[in-house]
Amino acid sequence: MSKGSKGAVTRAAGFLAAGVACGLKRSGKRDLALVHCPGGATAAAMFTTNRIVSAAVEIARRHVQSGRICGVVINSGNANACTGQKGINDALTMCRTAARHIGADTHEVLVASTGIIGHPLPIARVKAGIAAAAGELSASAAAGHNFARAIMTTDTRCKEAVKTVRISGKQVTIGGTAKGAGMIGPNMATTISVITTDAAISAGMLKKAMAAAVGESLNRLTVDGHQSTNDTAIVLASGAAENPIIERDCPRYRAFAAALKAVCDDLTRQMALDAEGATRMFKVVVTAAASQAEAARAARAVADYDLVKCAVHGGDPNWGRIICAVGSCGVRLDPQKLACKINNTTVFSKGRPIKFDRAKVSSMIRRQEHTITVHLGVGTHTDFCYGCDLSREYVTINADYHT
Amino acid sequence: MSKGSKGAVTRAAGFLAAGVACGLKRSGKRDLALVHCPGGATAAAMFTTNRIVSAAVEIARRHVQSGRICGVVINSGNANACTGQKGINDALTMCRTAARHIGADTHEVLVASTGIIGHPLPIARVKAGIAAAAGELSASAAAGHNFARAIMTTDTRCKEAVKTVRISGKQVTIGGTAKGAGMIGPNMATTISVITTDAAISAGMLKKAMAAAVGESLNRLTVDGHQSTNDTAIVLASGAAENPIIERDCPRYRAFAAALKAVCDDLTRQMALDAEGATRMFKVVVTAAASQAEAARAARAVADYDLVKCAVHGGDPNWGRIICAVGSCGVRLDPQKLACKINNTTVFSKGRPIKFDRAKVSSMIRRQEHTITVHLGVGTHTDFCYGCDLSREYVTINADYHT
Numbered sequence: 001m002s003k004g005s006k007g008a009v010t011r012a013a014g015f016l017a018a019g020v021a022c023g024l025k026r027s028g029k030r031d032l033a034l035v036h037c038p039g040g041a042t043a044a045a046m047f048t049t050n051r052i053v054s055a056a057v058e059i060a061r062r063h064v065q066s067g068r069i070c071g072v073v074i075n076s077g078n079a080n081a082c083t084g085q086k087g088i089n090d091a092l093t094m095c096r097t098a099a100r101h102i103g104a105d106t107h108e109v110l111v112a113s114t115g116i117i118g119h120p121l122p123i124a125r126v127k128a129g130i131a132a133a134a135g136e137l138s139a140s141a142a143a144g145h146n147f148a149r150a151i152m153t154t155d156t157r158c159k160e161a162v163k164t165v166r167i168s169g170k171q172v173t174i175g176g177t178a179k180g181a182g183m184i185g186p187n188m189a190t191t192i193s194v195i196t197t198d199a200a201i202s203a204g205m206l207k208k209a210m211a212a213a214v215g216e217s218l219n220r221l222t223v224d225g226h227q228s229t230n231d232t233a234i235v236l237a238s239g240a241a242e243n244p245i246i247e248r249d250c251p252r253y254r255a256f257a258a259a260l261k262a263v264c265d266d267l268t269r270q271m272a273l274d275a276e277g278a279t280r281m282f283k284v285v286v287t288a289a290a291s292q293a294e295a296a297r298a299a300r301a302v303a304d305y306d307l308v309k310c311a312v313h314g315g316d317p318n319w320g321r322i323i324c325a326v327g328s329c330g331v332r333l334d335p336q337k338l339a340c341k342i343n344n345t346t347v348f349s350k351g352r353p354i355k356f357d358r359a360k361v362s363s364m365i366r367r368q369e370h371t372i373t374v375h376l377g378v379g380t381h382t383d384f385c386y387g388c389d390l391s392r393e394y395v396t397i398n399a400d401y402h403t
Numbered sequence: 404m405s406k407g408s409k410g411a412v413t414r415a416a417g418f419l420a421a422g423v424a425c426g427l428k429r430s431g432k433r434d435l436a437l438v439h440c441p442g443g444a445t446a447a448a449m450f451t452t453n454r455i456v457s458a459a460v461e462i463a464r465r466h467v468q469s470g471r472i473c474g475v476v477i478n479s480g481n482a483n484a485c486t487g488q489k490g491i492n493d494a495l496t497m498c499r500t501a502a503r504h505i506g507a508d509t510h511e512v513l514v515a516s517t518g519i520i521g522h523p524l525p526i527a528r529v530k531a532g533i534a535a536a537a538g539e540l541s542a543s544a545a546a547g548h549n550f551a552r553a554i555m556t557t558d559t560r561c562k563e564a565v566k567t568v569r570i571s572g573k574q575v576t577i578g579g580t581a582k583g584a585g586m587i588g589p590n591m592a593t594t595i596s597v598i599t600t601d602a603a604i605s606a607g608m609l610k611k612a613m614a615a616a617v618g619e620s621l622n623r624l625t626v627d628g629h630q631s632t633n634d635t636a637i638v639l640a641s642g643a644a645e646n647p648i649i650e651r652d653c654p655r656y657r658a659f660a661a662a663l664k665a666v667c668d669d670l671t672r673q674m675a676l677d678a679e680g681a682t683r684m685f686k687v688v689v690t691a692a693a694s695q696a697e698a699a700r701a702a703r704a705v706a707d708y709d710l711v712k713c714a715v716h717g718g719d720p721n722w723g724r725i726i727c728a729v730g731s732c733g734v735r736l737d738p739q740k741l742a743c744k745i746n747n748t749t750v751f752s753k754g755r756p757i758k759f760d761r762a763k764v765s766s767m768i769r770r771q772e773h774t775i776t777v778h779l780g781v782g783t784h785t786d787f788c789y790g791c792d793l794s795r796e797y798v799t800i801n802a803d804y805h806t
Contacts, residue, residue, distance in 0.1 A: 052730035052738055082726065084755050117723030118756040182710065224709045229727060306627045306709065306793075307585065307801055314802030320520030323485065324632060327455035335455055352487050353521040390709075391802075392795035398710055399717030399794075 005266075007141030008160035008175035009148065012198040014039055014238030017143045018136040019150030022129025024077030024115065024122070032129035033074040033150035035194060036102045036137050041236035043069035044207040045110065046214050048231035055080045055087030056113040059095060060232060063107050067203040070104035072194055072234055073097075073111050073130060074151050076179070080113040080121050081229040090121045097127050101134035112192050112232045114153055114179065148177040151192050154397065155181045157274050161266035165259040167252050170243040172199045174259050176235075178267040182223055182276040182398065191271075193218060193233040195263060199256055200239035201246040208249075209257040210235045217264035221386040223275040225304040235260070272386050273368065277394030280366070282312055285373045285384045286326075294331035294376075295383035301329035302372060303387030313389035317361040319347045326374055337377025343370055408669075410544030411563035411578035412551065415601040417442055417641030420546045421539040422553030425532025427480030427518065427525070435532035436477040436553035438597060439505045439540050444639035446472035447610040448513065449617050451634035458483045458490030459516040460633060462498060466510045467637075470606045473507035475597060475637055476500075476514050476533060477554050479582070483516040483524050484632040493524045500530050504537035515595050515635045517556055517582060551580040554595050557800065558584045560677045564669035568662040570655050573646040575602045577662050579638075581670040585626055585679040585801065594674075596621060596636040598666060602659055603642035604649040611652075612660040613638045620667035624789040626678040628707040638663070675789050676771065680797030683769070685715055688776045688787045689729075697734035697779075698786035704732035705775060706790030716792035720764040722750045729777055740780025746773055 010017045016036045024031040045064045047057050063069070073094050080087045095109040102109075113121070136143065148158040162175040180191030201209070214233050239245070246253045272281035284302045289295035302308055305325040311318035319340045326333065340348035343364050347356050364370050413420045419439045427434040448467045450460050466472070476497050483490045498512040505512075516524075539546065551561040565578040583594030604612070617636055642648070649656045675684035687705045692698035705711055708728040714721035722743045729736065743751040746767050750759050767773050 048731075050727065050730040051734075051736055052726055052741070079723075082723070082751070082754065082756060117726070118751075225707075229730060304628075306797075310798055310801030313798065316802070320482075320485070323455055323520070324453065327453040327632060328451075331454075333454055338455070348485070348521075351485065353485060390798055392798045394709075395713055395716065395793055395795045395798060398713030399719070 005160040005162045007144030008162045009035055009177050009194055009196050010139050010141065010144030011162050011175035012173040012196045012238065014198050014240035015196045016137040016139050017147040018133040018138065019146030020129055020132045020136060022132065023125045024075055030146060030150035031075055031077040032126065032133050033147045034071065034098060034130065034133040034137065035147060035196065036071045037236055037238050039238055039240065040068050040070050041238045042067065042201060042203045042206050043234065043236050044203065044210045045232060045234045046210065048228060050229050052082065052229050054113055054230045055083055055091040056111045057230060057232060058088060059091040060110045060112060063095065063110055066107050068108060069110055069236055070108040071098050071102050073109060074192060075113050075126055076151050076153050077115040078113060078119055078121050079115045079117045079230050082118045083120050086120050090123045093123055094126060094130065097130045101131060110234055112230065114151065114192050114230050117229060151177065151179045153179060153181065154276060155179050155274055159267050159270040159274065161263045163259045163262045165255050167199065167243040167255055170241045172241045172243055172256065173197060174263050176263045176267055178271060180271045181274055191228060191231055193267060195235040197235065197237045198239065198241035199237050199246065200241060200243050201237050201256060205246050205253055206235060206237050209260050212257055213261040213264040216261055217268040220384060221268050221272055222300055222303050223388060268386060272388045275388040276397045277391040278388035279391060280312065281369050281386060281388045283369065283371045283384055283386055285371060285382065287373060287375045287382045288379055289376045289381040290332040290379040292381045292383060295381040298326050298329055298331045298374065298376065299383050299385035301325045302374065303385040306390055309387065309390035312365055313391050315362045315366040317342055317347055317358060317365060322372060322374060323348065331376065332378050334377035339375040341373040408563040408565045410547030411565045412438055412580050412597055412599050413542050413544065413547030414565050414578035415576040415599045415641065417601050417643035418599045419540040419542050420550040421536040421541065422549030423532055423535045423539060425535065426528045427478055433549060433553035434478055434480040435529065435536050436550045437474065437501060437533065437536040437540065438550060438599065439474045440639055440641050442641055442643065443471050443473050444641045445470065445604060445606050445609050446637065446639050447606065447613045448635060448637045449613065451631060453632050455485065455632050457516055457633045458486055458494040459514045460635060461491060462494040463513045463515060463635060466498065466513055469510050471511060472513055472639055473511040474501050474505050476512060477595060478516050478529055479554050479556050480518040481516060481522055481524050482518045482520045482633050485521045486523050489523050493526045496526055497529060497533065500533045504534060513637055515633065517554065517595050517633050520632060554580065554582045556582060556584065557679060558582050558677055562670050562673040562677065564666045566662045566665045568658050570602065570646040570658055573644050575644045575646055575659065576600060577666050579666045579670055581674060583674045584677055594631060594634055596670060598638040600638065600640050601642065601644035602640050602649065603644060603646050604640050604659060608649050608651065608656055609638060609640050612663050615660055616664040616667040619664055620671040623787060624671050624675055625703060625706050626791055671789060675791045678791040679800045680794040681791035682794060683715065684772050684789060684791045686774045686787055686789055688774060688785065690776060690778045690785045691782055692779045692784040693735040693782040695784045695786060698784045701729050701732055701734045701777065701779065702786050702788035704728045705777065706788040709793055712790065712793035715768055716794050718765045718769040720745055720750055720761060720768060725775060725777060726751065734779065735781050737780035742778040744776040
């Protein structure tokens with residue numbers, strides 16, 4: 001959690017939240033989260049592009065079309081994926097139950113689920129949980145923080161971020177929370193994110209800002225290269241800040257979009273650092289690529305490569321593995337111009353190793369975050385990706401976690 | 404090593420080999436390997452498709468064009484990759500030195516290197532090693548085994564395989580050795596393989612048989628999804644078996660090709676089981692895919708997915724992760740027809756989980772090898788991939804191995 005961001009989801013005006021335990025997690029921890037916007041909110045959402053999607057994603061995709069959303073209900077501990085018609089019915093029941101408690105229509109509620117795949121939801125417990133959460137709805141920071149805790153699965157820390165920005169003299173607040181520690185690949189590397197803002201903004205511009213923010217942040221994180229069946233990122237805008245409504249690509253829009261991107265980027269970095277077993281993160285920047293797609297592919301190839309992730313874990317400036325990943329991912333490059341930097345230290349230039357201070361570079365890698373830059377030498381395109389190290393702990397978590 | 408395959412590379416008639424230590428490996432272990440075919444051999448070779456290739460690959464690609472090869476010289480402990488013009492000169496010097504000792508022309512010698520990237524070869528030591536190896540050349544099983552030991556890097560076991568086949572009344576022998584434990588991805592998942600045979604076969608048919616064999620074996624193994632800068636697979640045919648020469652796609656060719664494929668498949672399985680930190684391997688078969696390429700992509704996506712590899716390590720029948728990998732790799736599938744089997748036990752059918760005996764399936768996974776079958780339900784194409792589990796030991800090897 002970024003400093004001062006506790007309870008981020010209730011920071012913007014116009015939102016109440018709650019997070020309770022309803023018995024989905026064996027640990028007894030909070031597993032049912034509810035956010036409510038009494039005045040209704042403009043909404044936008046992005047979903048996993050996995051071909052297999054959870055029942056919640058199917059329903060939320062449908063409900064977000066309406067453009068006006070009054071609440072979001074989320075359960076952790078069970079993904080409600082690969083659960084057939086019962087799963088669809090259960091996701092709808094979650095919306096209907098929440099809607100009844102907050103005085104809205106079923107289609108005005110979005111739903112998300114996260115947890116184990118293939119198990120039917122114990123829907124009676126979930127319904128009781130929704131009732132309990134509705135009873136605890138509050139605009140307090142504690143309530144917002146409980147919401148953040150209730151969407152966690154294998155996360156060890158809450159991810160929360162807040163940013164304020166002045167728009168036409170009004171203070172606009174954007175607050176968000178995210179969960180995700182594994183099964184994270186580019187293109188909705190999100191698992192579940194919920195962002196609330198009091199900005200007044202049209203549905204179209206909110207969607208545009210969200211797509212841009214997620215594209216530059218959550219979609220650029222890879223922990224293990226795969227997206228889950230449940231990835232969902234939701235933004236709700238209450239309009240309570242009473243700024244002149246943002247309806248086109250104007251300076252006001254750009255100020256809002258930059259702040260939204262900052263929140264998403266902050267959440268993404270928090271996820272990278274709390275990824276399963278991760279002890280540090282890194283950013284891969286690819287420059288001088290022949291196309292945008294190739295720049296993105298090469299950056300992802302480096303960030304996804306287990307041997308690079310292990311080298312980062314060991315604090316080893318192993319440029320050989322970086323070069324190997326770039327060379328084998330199918331992008332165009334000039335072997336005579338290929339170069340690689342770790343932070344500002346060149347370790348490989350014009351296709352040849354460079355002498356550098358290994359101890360110094362190793363200590364840079366051992367910090368919380370460093371940047372690997374690879375110059376392909378064939379074009380003008382640049383892209384990036386976030387990754388994290390691979391530890392023994394990752395294996396322990398994922399080999400010993402049983403279905 | 405398969406039983407009775409010790410010294411595989413000198414098993415076919417017409418080959419001498421040696422493996423010595425020349426000081427490239429700090430451990431003092433054997434690191435210089437030489438095979439000699441006094442009568443000359445028809446040769447075919449396949450190389451990495453990584454865009455960055457070692458100096459040895461550049462030279463060997465050129466020399467194999469001649470079609471007639473008298474020797475192969477290989478060093479381990481240093482990849483001679485990213486070493487510029489000195490690297491090219493050194494690779495040529497290796498060929499020239501070996502050629503002089505075995506009485507051949509420089510272009511009749513192939514070269515391969517494996518080990519650390521970006522360090523210039525200590526060429527004086529390598530030359531002394533070639534001289535020493537030439538002095539120890541022998542057709543004995545011990546000499547063949549020393550060759551196999553001298554190409555190893557992080558391998559913990561020698562990989563050797565032998566197959567004999569009768570062709571037109573003559574016994575033909577095919578023997579091979581391979582090294583490779585990490586940096587192994589499809590499309591030359593080979594690192595270094597050397598196969599010798601006494602078959603009489605034209606260069607064209609040898610190339611065809613080798614491409615087919617490697618395509619169905621070495622190219623189907625993924626340990627970490629990436630190919631190295633040095634992958635090389637070489638086959639040499641001495642003709643000493645005196646079978647009527649194989650010059651077209653006839654029954655004799657098919658018998659030879661099947662035996663060659665069996666040798667490559669055997670070596671591939673040995674590599675999977677000796678992959679860095681691996682304790683077991685698995686085969687992923689994808690059926691009912693919309694195209695051959697999609698079947699291959701889906702199989703590789705499952706075999707490469709760290710969460711699947713961790714589940715295999717933990718003996719966990721975690722079909723959710725398998726389905727997730729297939730769903731996120733971009734292939735067409737029918738969510739209503741999707742099915743998954745572990746060996747012969749169906750664990751997922753028609754898009755829904757199936758009740759199965761978890762303890763029994765877990766014990767199947769814990770064996771040396773099991774098969775995961777995924778039915779996509781949209782077409783008629785099938786493909787497969789080999790993978791291995793991901794252990795804490797993999798991380799230890801690759802985080803603590805320093806450049």
